[in-house]
Amino acid sequence: MWQQQSFYLIMSGIITGSLSVSWDMAVSPVVFVPRGEDVVLPCSFTHPRQQYYSGKITVKWLARESRALPFFTCSVTNNSMEGKHGCAESELKYSTYGDLRRGELSLLIRRVQLSDNCTFFCRVELEGLLKYFQKETQLYVTVQPQILNMSVVEPGSDGAPRRLQCEVEGQPLPNVTWLSASGTPIQDLEVKNQQRGPARLLSSVPYLQEVLSCRAESRLGAAERRHPAAHSTTLIISVSVSGLIVLLLLLVTGCIAYRRNRVRAAASPIYANAETVENHRLQDSDRPVGGSVELQLVYSTLNDASSSQHAGVKKPISQQEEPVVLYSPVNMNSD
Structure with missing residues (x-):
């Protein structure tokens, strides 16, 4: 009797082991995408009955927590390999990218924002099989450094000194450097940095009416702005030069007209004919x-x-x- 039970246990172990070896799921550990663009989170799977399986295939995508409720679910009956299935026809923010019947579970996310920056979980379930298979992938939304605003903060009632503050944005969070009018980094300033959200930083320094530049830099690039703005000075100079040129042209035109009138007045009308x-x-x-x-x-x-x-x-x-x-x-x- 015990020999028969042993035989069943051995066969069950062989079958279970073969099934577990045949199952496979592949994802990309990290996916980078610039903010505002579309992205595909790759996910695919294979199983031992894939060639002749005619049951239902269900894909579920979860976010942030491995046991969270799915934010996206799609099921397809694997009885035909022809034609499209409804999961890939959606024009919403989320849809599948590929054919579930061929083991393609990839997720398409349209117009990615910073709020989408998190860990995603790809899960597949087969009809009649209690166990599901799941793997995680990290979506990393990038933002090039940019300076959102530069402003002067006047002294408050607490007697705090006048400061020049620079609000920057970037993912990863950029480093902020303050520069003098000549473009040299200033080392002896009292710099205060305060993070405002996952991708924003507010940096400020004491301000005494001098020309200062704020530079934000990360591995994705750099941005720089000066205060007072350089284009304001350039605009004033351009307008002044243009006004001077117009005034000179008017003076030259007036002199020419005056000389012509003098010549006509000096000519005698008696011998005109x-x-x-x-x-x-x-x-x-x-x-x-x-x-x-x-x-x-x-x-x-x-x-x-x-x-x-x-x-x-x-x-x-x-x-x-x-x-x-x-x-x-x-x-x-x-x-």
């Missing part, structure tokens, strides 16, 4: 057929039209206008 008369004299087309014409210049004095209409009215000597001399061509026929 002399060039036109000379051109007529030189044109041969003005000669009549069969005769010779000699053009001579004559002039006459014309009085103001208003004066001729009122001949009986005499103007004062101070108001009399000067006569206007006009030149005109006259044809002189020679016999």
Whole structure:
């Protein structure tokens, strides 16, 4: 009797051992992803009945605690290897990435945030099997260093000195260095650092109206900002130079216009038509057929039209206008 029991125990151990050896689950220990991007947490499994198993496959994803309630669950009946299953069709924050019927249990997380930075657990359950298999993976959300704000804190009622504070963000948390106007690190400042959340740091130093720069640096990069801001000074200089250039252009334009007006005022209007008369004299087309014409210049004095209409009215000597001399061509026929 004991021999039969021993035989059953040995066979059970062989079968159980073969099943346990055939089971396998693979995950990535650590997954890095920048904030705001999509990420896939890889997870896959194999089991001894995978080729002919037609039952239900259930994948569960847990966060932070190995015995926590699943935040994502999906089940697929493994009776067909054709077509898509509903778990991969979701457009929500979480969905599967792969086919459960082929042992692909990976989780897709869309638009990762700092709150997603934790330990995840991938679990698989087969219908009719009481035992489940589970492994963990660490999601590490990264944030490049950046300076969120720089401001001056005025002295309070407690008599604290005036301070310049710099709020930085980064994951991993960056190191903060204070620099002088020449870019040299300042060693003798009383620096106070205070962490504000998992990825924010507030650093401050005494401030006496000098130019200081705050530099945040980590293995992902660096960011730097100065106070007062350099672009403010540059903007003021640019505006001043532009205004000076516009003023110079206006002065040059005014001088040119003034000189032109002076030249026009100095020119005499009496001989304004002399060039036109000379051109007529030189044109041969003005000669009549069969005769010779000699053009001579004559002039006459014309009085103001208003004066001729009122001949009986005499103007004062101070108001009399000067006569206007006009030149005109006259044809002189020679016999």
